[in-house]
Each structure stands twice: as C-alpha cells, then as structure tokens.
Amino acid sequence: MSQSQNLLTRLPNDIGGLPAEPIARVDHALEPWEKRCHALADVLDFHKIINTEEKRRGVEALGAEMVAKLSYYERWIAAFANILFQKGLLAPTDLARKMDEVAARWPTDPAGQ
Amino acid sequence: MAVQSQTPNPDHNHDNDHEHEHPHAEISQSERPGYYDIMETAIRELLVERKLIGADEIRRQIEVLDSRTPALGAKVVARAWRDAEFRARLLANGRAACEELGISFYDDTQLIVLENTEKVHNLIVCTLCSCYPRPVLGLPPDWYKLKPYRARAVSEPRAVLAEFGTIIPDDVEIRVSDSTAVVRYLVLPKRPDGAEDYSEEQLAGLVTRDAMIGVIPVSIEAGGPPL
Numbered sequence: 001m002s003q004s005q006n007l008l009t010r011l012p013n014d015i016g017g018l019p020a021e022p023i024a025r026v027d028h029a030l031e032p033w034e035k036r037c038h039a040l041a042d043v044l045d046f047h048k049i050i051n052t053e054e055k056r057r058g059v060e061a062l063g064a065e066m067v068a069k070l071s072y073y074e075r076w077i078a079a080f081a082n083i084l085f086q087k088g089l090l091a092p093t094d095l096a097r098k099m100d101e102v103a104a105r106w107p108t109d110p111a112g113q
Numbered sequence: 114m115a116v117q118s119q120t121p122n123p124d125h126n127h128d129n130d131h132e133h134e135h136p137h138a139e140i141s142q143s144e145r146p147g148y149y150d151i152m153e154t155a156i157r158e159l160l161v162e163r164k165l166i167g168a169d170e171i172r173r174q175i176e177v178l179d180s181r182t183p184a185l186g187a188k189v190v191a192r193a194w195r196d197a198e199f200r201a202r203l204l205a206n207g208r209a210a211c212e213e214l215g216i217s218f219y220d221d222t223q224l225i226v227l228e229n230t231e232k233v234h235n236l237i238v239c240t241l242c243s244c245y246p247r248p249v250l251g252l253p254p255d256w257y258k259l260k261p262y263r264a265r266a267v268s269e270p271r272a273v274l275a276e277f278g279t280i281i282p283d284d285v286e287i288r289v290s291d292s293t294a295v296v297r298y299l300v301l302p303k304r305p306d307g308a309e310d311y312s313e314e315q316l317a318g319l320v321t322r323d324a325m326i327g328v329i330p331v332s333i334e335a336g337g338p339p340l
Contacts, residue, residue, distance in 0.1 A: 013241045013242055013261055014240070014241060015240060015263055015264045016238075016241070016263065016264060016266075016267045016291065017240075017264065017267050017268040018264040018268075019258075019264070019265075020260050020264035020265050021260075021261045022259070022261060022276055023256055023259075023261045023262050023265070023276050023277075024256065024259075025254070025256050025277075026120075026254075026255045026256050026259070027254040027255045027256065030252070030253060031150075033146065033147075033149070033150035033153050033154075035175055035178065036153055036154075036157065036171055036175065036289075037153050038178060038252065039170075039171045039172075039174035039175045039177075039178060040153065040156070040157055042174050042177075042178075042219065043166050043170045043171060044166070044176055045220065045221075046170075047165065048168060050164060051294070052220075052244070052294035052295075053294040054240060056242045056294065059242070061285060070149075071149075072243070072255075072258055073149070074149045075152075077149050077153045077156065078149070078152070078153050080156060081152065081156060083280055084156070084160075088166065089160075090156070090159055090160075090164075091170030091310060094159060095152070095155055095156065095159065098155035098156075098158060098159050098242040099151050099152060099155040101155075102146075102151045102154045102155050102158070103146075103151050106145045106146070108145065
C-alpha cells in the first residue's frame with residue numbers, strides 16, 4: 001500500500017497494529033486542571049452535550065499535528081471548544097472574551113493572548 | 114477563534130513521539146495558569162452561566178473520580194476467586210456483578226470480565242484512545258494512553274507482555290480485547306498458587322491494577338503496583 005493510501009485509511013487515532021517503540025511505563029498524577037477537565041468530560045456526557053465517541057472524534061478532528069503536539073487533556077479541552085462551537089452552544093468570541101477575563105485574574109499579561 | 118496552542122506547554126504527552134517522564138513544578142495559587150488551564154476554566158464558567166451544567170457538578174464528579182481506584186477492582190477479583198456463584202455472575206454480566214458490590218457505573222458503560230485460565234491469557238487495550246474500566250479501576254496510567262502500548266498490544270502482545278516481564282508459554286492463547294466508548298473490559302487474573310488460605314481482604318491485597326489490565330500476573334511475592 002502506498003504512503004498516500006495509508007493516510008486515507010488511517011485517521012490519527014487509528015494506530016492499532018502499527019509499529020511503535022518499546023513501552024515506557026510512564027505515569028503522572030493529574031494536575032488540578034487536568035482532573036477538572038476529566039470531570040468536565042464526564043459532566044458533558046451526563047447531560048448528553050458531548051459523549052465519549054464525539055469527544056474522541058473531536059480530538060481526531062484536531063488533525064495530526066495538534067494530536068501530536070498537545071498533551072492528552074489539552075486535546076480534550078480543545079476538542080470540547082470546537083464541538084461546543086459546532087453545536088452552537090458557545091460562540092468563539094464568547095470563549096475568547098471569557099479566557100481574557102479569566103487570564104486577567106492573575107497579575108501579569110495573559111499567556112498567549 | 115481557532116483553538117490552537119500559542120504557548121509552549123511543558124506537559125506534552127506526544128502520542129506520536131517519545132514518551133517521557135513529566136516533571137511537574139509545584140502548583141501554587143499564585144502561579145499563572147497555562148493557556149489550556151485558562152480555556153478549561155473559561156469553558157466551565159460559560160457552561161455554568163448558561164445553565165448547561167450545574168455549578169457544583171464538576172466538584173462532585175472530581176469526588177467520584179477520586180473515589181475510584183484499583184482497590185475496587187481488586188475487591189471484585191478477590192470475591193470472584195472465593196465465591197464461584199459470584200464469579201459466574203461476574204463473567205455473565207460484569208457491570209451487574211460489580212453493582213452488587215456497590216460499585217456504580219457513572220459513565221454508563223458495559224463491562225465484560227475476561228477470565229484468565231491455564232489455556233487463555235487476556236490483555237485489554239484501547240487502540241483508538243484510552244477507554245478503560247474507570248468505574249472499577251480509576252483513571253488509566255499514561256502508558257496505557259500512549260502510542261507504543263495502543264499500537265503494539267494487538268499485533269505483538271507477547272513482545273509487549275515480555276516488556277512488562279510477563280512471559281506467556283506458547284501453548285497459552287493470548288486474547289487481546291479492544292475497548293470502545295461503551296464496552297469496557299476487566300481481566301480476572303488467575304488466583305496465585307500458595308494463597309489457598311487467604312481471606313478476601315488478603316487476596317485483594319495481591320491484585321494490582323496491571324494484573325487487571327492483563328500485563329502482569331498476580332503473584333504472592335509481587336503485591337503492590339509499579340508506578
């Protein structure tokens with residue numbers, strides 16, 4: 001199978017059976033925001049706003065570069081934002097304004113804004 | 114606004130990259146949160162303001178998450194080892210049997226319990242993401258969510274098991290079960306030799322998270338999880 005066919009048949013999450021490196025038995029205790037993000041995922045699922053499969057596809061829809069470069073919960077929260085935009089539950093400008101407001105609770109300039 | 118990273122974040126679990134340890138600085142209240150931390154707070158507050166979720170729900174769900182550890186799964190395994198009727202119910206309907214022991218399934222998933230025998234060794238994975246029997250084991254370890262385990266467990270399980278120090282004889286079949294959003298698996302390990310006189314609590318003390326994923330056996334010597 002050619003390289004381009006591989007791209008066509010394998011979305012970023014679909015890695016079962018691919019060659020990969022030895023397993024490094026890594027783990028870390030979740031940061032507070034990561035645990036909140038996990039709880040948010042569960043609560044969004046309880047309310048039938050975003051279910052597990054929508055979340056997974058939302059992560060995949062970030063594309064290979066973001067899937068590779070963002071951490072696990074960074075991918076989740078980015079996917080939630082995009083899905084909430086798509087469902088019309090939040091508008092991008094609302095989120096941008098709220099993020100500025102949240103960032104302004106700390107003394108120096110907001111990171112990345 | 115496109116959601117994209119604008120600040121380098123030190124906590125990258127690169128799925129398509131080398132895994133590495135994640136040293137974390139002490140978190141203090143005065144420390145500026147990162148971009149995605151701010152995004153999480155902003156999304157949560159907007160959802161609460163719009164009454165899409167309740168103000169207290171995240172805190173309560175964090176308490177639920179904190180209450181789930183491999184000790185619950187270990188209790189289920191130990192009960193199954195000592196109670197043949199419970200074991201039969203557990204293998205017939207994992208969720209219902211766990212609920213008998215007071216373990217609720219907050220994420221609305223089904224649970225299939227896979228019994229290791231002299232002839233079959235089971236291993237669980239989620240090739241697409243990180244689905245895991247969270248109601249009975251808590252959250253999965255990072256290695257379970259990273260590419261090497263997800264990619265290789267289904268194609269070369271014996272080599273993967275060997276990396277965990279587990280050598281399965283060639284005449285024992287290895288079955289790998291790939292989890293989905295709604296169907297999760299739990300391995301019922303073999304009861305170790307030498308534990309015939311153990312109480313349920315003593316047996317549960319031998320059962321580790323990794324044994325219930327299927328990457329190591331339960332042994333009397335090696336109680337206690339790595340990591």
